[in-house]
Amino acid sequence: MTPATSLDGSARIAEAFARAKTEDRAALIVYLTACYPDAALSKACFEAAVDAGADILEVGIPFSDPMMDGPVIQAANQHVLEAGTTVTDQLEMIASLRHLEVPTLAMTYVTIADTRGYARFADELAEAGLAGVILPDLPISEAEGWLTEATRRGLATVFLASSVSTDERLEAIGRRSSGWVYATGLMGVTGVKSVSAALTRPLVERVRTHTDLPVAVGIGVRDRASAAEVARYADGVIVGSSIVRAAGEGDPSGAPDRVAALVRELRAGVAER
Amino acid sequence: MSTTSLSGSPELETAREGYFGRFGGQYVPEALSGALTQLVGAWHDAQADPAFEAELDDLRRNYGGRPTPLYLASRLSEEAGVEVWLKREDLAHTGSHKLNNVVGQALLTRRMGKPRVIAETGAGQHGVATATAAALFGLECVVYMGAEDCRRQRLNVVRMQLLGATVVPVESGTRTLKDAINEAMRDWVTNVDSTHYLIGSAMGPHPFPTIVRELQKIISIESTEQFAAQAGGIPDAVIACVGGGSNAIGSFAEWIEVPEVRIIGIEAAGEGVGSGRSAATISEGREAVLHGSRSIALVDDDGQVLPAHSVSAGLDYPGVGPEHAWLASTGRGTYLSATDEDALHGFRRTSELEGIIPALEPAHAVGWLLRHGKAELGDGARVVLTMSGRGDKDVDEVVEVAGWDVGVAKAFGAASPGVQDGHGEATVEPGGAAGTELQP
Structure with missing residues (x-):
């Protein structure tokens, strides 16, 4: 056990946001698909991301039918599944990241958690050293069973908020979330369009009226400029597809260096505000 | 809001809106x-x-051309050993339900x-x-x-x-x-x-x-009346093919609360249950969340969705609607399956005996009935089978998959690619029956 895991997931995440805040910047949250391009390089990519300044990691557990993901993350999921990698293999890779001093959350689809059984899945995530989980197709109205298990294991559960969410739903999202609230930066799937400030800024402000949790913006943030733009009004900036693209393009052995280069850019962006 | 106002059969659903027993729900992004x-x-x-x-x-x-007829398929009945009433959704506008x-x-x-x-x-x-x-x-x-x-x-x-x-x-x-x-x-x-x-x-x-379900229920609303008027009374069984299950749920809806009527859904078993190339979700699947609801799906131990297989594109789906999962789990519905071969048999015999070229989807229900109906339902049982669509769309695929040469290739020399690919040595004389196991 590393010292970090003596705190529950929410507290570790809160610390990461607080640290960024003392540096007068937004927190940088970096997503990569587990075991992409392979287990060893994936581990190296996550380590490189942390060295380059990521504050929080999201590790995607691949699903065959990722409804909220655009072509880049779909292809990464497909690649990992076609390599014959199982969820157990991915959890093993994830457990190898526990020495990193940043909180790490699993991002996957409810089918994966449900098929394994919520109790077992929560146990395995906690044992792998994870701080929390994001299930984009588990809305608050269906989340009760999962939340019971997540809470039991000290895992944070981050819910998504959308510009179409009613105030009533935003209130419930704020109340049920732990770690942060994930404000979606546009109407759409990952990695296709750019963040829409016109939709996102008012959403972040609405979420803040319902919760004291940090609010991070993801979907549509891809580079230094868009990270800087979002950092002006959000507590955290989540980047996924462009990092997965960097990991995947070119010689696989160069993936960690390419990830590090992009993360450095993004880290500069979140401090620009 | 109450479930009652949304549902046609309130007492058959649990109190939680949008659920059929433990199946259903809204597993979608915010x-x-x-x-x-x-x-x-x-x-x-x-x-x-x-x-x-x-x-x-x-x-x-x-x-749309409703109501669609309920038709006593006499020659098919004779071959099946049960009385087959076809609910002719194939005659509706656009050629299906x-x-x-x-x-x-x-x-x-x-x-x-x-x-x-x-x-x-x-x-x-x-x-x-x-x-x-x-x-x-x-x-x-x-x-x-x-x-x-x-x-x-x-x-x-x-x-x-x-x-x-x-x-x-x-x-x-x-x-x-x-x-x-x-x-x-x-x-x-x-x-x-x-x-x-x-x-x-x-x-x-x-x-x-x-x-x-409510919009497709017109199928069984009509068939209830038509059966009573034309055949008298109620059927022994209502049969429909099940992919996602829209024609089936519409065909079953009015009969669900009539316990004397057996409800039978026929899934597509592709190359056979257990072959690994099947779309028989209820027969082979497990409880899982897929495409927004909790139901039964073909998933592996990790929850990854498995590829389905069926000769019929309309049934080639690794999931099924949540109400069917619920009907299966309560035992009110019986869900069985027909293979590609059964379906091709049903396709051919419905064409030859009744002058109706069925879509490959309901051909599964016909194929099952021809092979198992009499044993399962008893000699002379009265059955309403939903002919959910017409088969024009399937002709090329059937010729290719089954290798049936109906004379087109000969008449035109170098035939269309679809015809040329599949039939090979299975070529027979025009008018003759096709390949071995498909022979009536």
């Missing part, structure tokens, strides 16, 4: 929460508005003020129906269809395009129906303000399974 709430509201309003029912009824009759649902949802789309509809399609029947309604109502229409399905159901692709729809071939995953649904969901998440996702089967997040 971005769709508003659209689903709006749809529930529009559906409630429509149910309370006599003008909605009146317009739907007018369209069903005068545009799909328009029943589409017209209702198009009216809802108009009530919600949305200018655009999207749809998924497997065999193309739902895509054609959606394109038809979009033309009728002046809506923009985009249909997602697996690239593999575009190939094997080319006729329907052309029909959709003629009707003014954009057909998007989906190259991801298994390039079939499940991937078309994923892509339609992604479009919906992106364009939800302007767009209604016109789901074609009794699946997806609440309220879709209920709306589709």
